[in-house]
Amino acid sequence: MRRPLVMGNWKMNGSLVANQALLDALAPVATECSGIDIAVCPSHIYLPQVSSICEGSAIQVGAQNMCDQDKGAFTGEVSAEMLRDFDINYVLVGHSERRAIYGETDVQVAAKVEKALQKGLVPVLCVGETLEERKSGDMQQVIETQIRAVLQHSTIKAFAQLVVAYEPVWAIGTGETATPEQAQEVHAFIRDLLAQESAEIAARTTILYGGSVSAANADALFAMPDVDGGLVGGASLKAGDFAAICRAAQGSL
Ligand code: 13P
Numbered sequence: 001m002r003r004p005l006v007m008g009n010w011k012m013n014g015s016l017v018a019n020q021a022l023l024d025a026l027a028p029v030a031t032e033c034s035g036i037d038i039a040v041c042p043s044h045i046y047l048p049q050v051s052s053i054c055e056g057s058a059i060q061v062g063a064q065n066m067c068d069q070d071k072g073a074f075t076g077e078v079s080a081e082m083l084r085d086f087d088i089n090y091v092l093v094g095h096s097e098r099r100a101i102y103g104e105t106d107v108q109v110a111a112k113v114e115k116a117l118q119k120g121l122v123p124v125l126c127v128g129e130t131l132e133e134r135k136s137g138d139m140q141q142v143i144e145t146q147i148r149a150v151l152q153h154s155t156i157k158a159f160a161q162l163v164v165a166y167e168p169v170w171a172i173g174t175g176e177t178a179t180p181e182q183a184q185e186v187h188a189f190i191r192d193l194l195a196q197e198s199a200e201i202a203a204r205t206t207i208l209y210g211g212s213v214s215a216a217n218a219d220a221l222f223a224m225p226d227v228d229g230g231l232v233g234g235a236s237l238k239a240g241d242f243a244a245i246c247r248a249a250q251g252s253l
Contacts, residue, residue, distance in 0.1 A: 003037055003206070004222065004250070004253065005036065005163065005208060005249075006229050006230050006232065006245055007040070007041060007236075008039070008242055009231055010043065010236060013043075013237055014042055014046055014237075016046070016049060019046055023053045025239035026040075026239055026243065030057060030059045031057075034058070035250050036229065037229075039061060039089065040054075041092055044065075044078050047061065047088060060089045061090070062088060062091060062092060065095070066079065066116065066121075067080075067112075080115050084119060084121065089121065089122055090123075091116050091121045093113050093126065094109035094113075094125055094127070095126045096128055097172075106146055109125070109146070109149060110154065113150050113154060117162065122161060123162045123163070124163045124208070125146075125150060125162055127166060127190070128146075128166055128169050128211070129143060131169070140189055143186065155197075156198045163205075164206070165208040166210070167211050172210070172212070173212070173234060177217050178209065180227070184227060187207045187226035187227055206228045206229065207227070208231045213230040218230060218245040218249070219248045221248075222252040230245060230249070
């Protein structure tokens with residue numbers, strides 16, 4: 001049985017005051033939703049603050065990105081060991097905004113996944129197609145290529161530890177969510193792809209859906225058999241909305 005996971009990706013939002021208020025409001029929700037895992041991913045600069053606030057609570061902390069190198073002359077980068085220094089559990093890898101705006105390639109994403117695993121972090125491998133790719137019938141090919149890059153670099157064994165997040169680019173920040181059926185179709189496709197390598201690992205891999213997840217649509221999305229939780233952007237900045245999404249995941253048990 002896969003344990004549901006709800007992650008908030010705060011992106012480049014937040015402040016010392018706002019983070020504290022949000023986490024104060026979420027603390028009881030995390031205690032209430034004891035059957036699921038909950039994590040928040042603040043901007044790097046707030047990781048020490050958020051990690052310290054969440055110490056001893058049921059809320060885990062993730063980073064939004066990391067470097068694929070150990071240390072040295074990589075100005076502006078943050079290493080996996082630095083994240084470990086602050087008790088960070090998860091790291092988003094290959095978010096579509098990193099791929100589209102900062103040109104991250106499948107090869108770099110695969111290297112980051114491998115490095116995160118080596119250092120004891122749980123990578124959250126983000127995959128997803130653009131609207132053009134979906135319309136032109138290339139959706140499955142695009143997602144398969146993104147997944148295969150990691151299979152090639154790290155083998156199926158990586159998928160026993162990492163989390164996959166399916167985030168259709170056209171649904172991110174647009175208010176347009178994939179229907180539960182559209183999400184299920186792609187999640188099942190990803191699981192089938194992994195099952196070609198190991199049915200046992202594929203059955204255990206957590207696959208999150210991301211893209212305009214809201215309090216209104218979370219129940220229906222999480223009711224799908226291959227949707228194991230959500231990677232939530234905008235709604236994770238509002239305590240009430242994020243709480244409702246966590247409760248929807250708890251209710252899907
Ligand atoms: P929204 O929930 O704001 O669409 O963002 C999704 C996302 O990119 C999470 O990583």
